[in-house]
Amino acid sequence: MVTERLYYQNQYMRSFIARLQNSDRDEKGRFYVILDQTAFYPTGGGQPYDTGTLNDVNVYDVEEIDGEVRHYIEEPAEVHNEYTGEIDWNRRFDHMQQHTGQHILSAAFEEVFNYRTVSFHLGAEICSIDLDAGSLSDEEIVHVEKTANNIIMENRPVETRWVSEEELSNFSLRKEVSVVDNIRLVIIPDFDYNGCGGTHPDSTGQVSSLKILHWEKQKKKKIRVYFVCGLRVLKQLDEKHKVIQCLTNTLNTPQQDLNEAAVQNLRLNQGLEKKVNELNMELIEYEADSFIEQAEPQINWKIAKAIFHDRPMPELQQLAKRITIKSDRLLVFLINQKGEKLQLVCSRSNDVVINMNDLVKSVLPVIDGKGGGNDSIAQGGGDRIVSAEELMVELMNQAAAFKSE
Structure with a gap:
């Protein structure tokens, strides 16, 4: 039986009484009922479905299938001769x-x-x-x-x-x-x-x-x-007034000047960020010099190594590059502990014949990690299955093994 559409007779109808034609579950296991007439609008023509209740049970979706209007309800329908429908009028x-x-x-x-x-x-x-x-x-x-x-x-x-x-x-x-x-x-x-x-x-x-x-x-x-x-x-x-009011208070600027104030603040922040980056690079240069001075002599090279906590990976990469650029016969092993993760960066001077990509990949299984790079610098990360100190020892051992090969 084709369901009669009461919303076409009166779109302002908020409640109605109908008789049950069928109740069932669809292929997704959702309960639904089909009535002889309904004021619930099913999804169609770009307009979403109505919601509401049938005998005080929530209707959360309405679809038309083969001329029948299915009312999807939150629980199985009890058998009644009559159903009272209530439309969520605000939504409608x-x-x-x-x-x-x-x-x-x-x-x-x-x-x-x-x-x-x-x-x-x-x-x-x-x-x-x-x-x-x-x-x-x-x-x-x-x-x-x-x-x-x-x-x-x-x-x-x-x-x-x-x-x-x-x-x-x-x-x-x-x-x-x-x-x-x-x-x-x-x-x-x-x-x-x-x-x-x-x-x-x-x-x-x-x-x-x-x-x-x-x-x-x-x-x-x-x-x-x-x-x-x-x-x-x-x-x-x-919503927009609340945002504007917050901005006027934060920037201490009247509404009509907010855009100009925001642009000025962005320019100021960009200038400050540029200055911070410049100062950070200067610090990395000093730090690189310190690592070179403290590098540990080995038979064929020196090793600069350190363990950090919560240091940004780009900084470690930049530091490793600066150390190896400024010194000969040097290997750099930097490990960073970040929560339950370990990260590492390895680099070498141009006159050290060890492939850093191969070296990093040789130790990554220890931390169930992933990574890569090239023969001069490589990086990776994984789980803190071992301590940072144990990972450093493994790096040293693998580097020695690469040399012996």
Whole structure:
């Protein structure tokens, strides 16, 4: 039996009574019921499903399958002759505002600039449309947004009409309809004529307002425009006001000067970061000299080695490079302990004939690690299965073994 759609008779219906037609579980094990009639809107046409309750059991999803509307419920349905349905009205009305706002916005883009909408997404927080356009300017956005809000403020009627395929020629449709039977048009007179099966308020004024948030380029010369309508506009305003208020307090700057203050702070931070990097490089140079002076003499070379805790890997790599660049006949073994992990960097002077990539890979199994590099410098990391001191001993032994080979 095909379910009767009460939301098409009265989109403002918040509760209803229906009879059970079937109850079952789908292939995912979800419980659902099918009623003889329903005010729950199933997912379709870019509009998400309604939620609510059936006999006080939560309805968390609604889908249409083969003309039947499945109401997915959190627990198995008890057998009742009648079911009382309650719609989550806040969710329903929000969807009505967003969906009608999309109709208005898409019609405005097409009427003013001939930019056609090719897709629509009604998200939980923000909506979007994709336009068949290569670019979009600030001026165009301002113009379209003003046009859309003028239509909303004029409080034009939003009409629905069921028509046959033959009757479609009587209307200036924004796009071709996707069905040939039971064709439903949503009409804003003298502005928008569109095939749609969604729920809409009966006047544009109930959309309240529309705000375009931002836009970005997509593939294949498309522009995605993000927007909100109705109560979501107030929510966005509230969230952004809180952020701006925090920034005015943090930067000690009035709202109108926030951008300039932020730019100045970024420039200052960039300058400070550059100075810190320069000073850090100077420290590494001094540190490299100290390691060279304290290097331990071996038969064929010297070894500079150290164990660190929570030192950034890029610093260790830079330190190892500077040590070997500034000295001959030198091997560098640096190990870093970071929580339950061990990291290592090994490098050599140009006149030492040991492949550092091979050396590092020879000790990585000890820490179940991964890594690599080239014959002059290599690095790796793994689990702290052994201590840092034990790993250093293993490195020394492997280096000796490489020499003996």
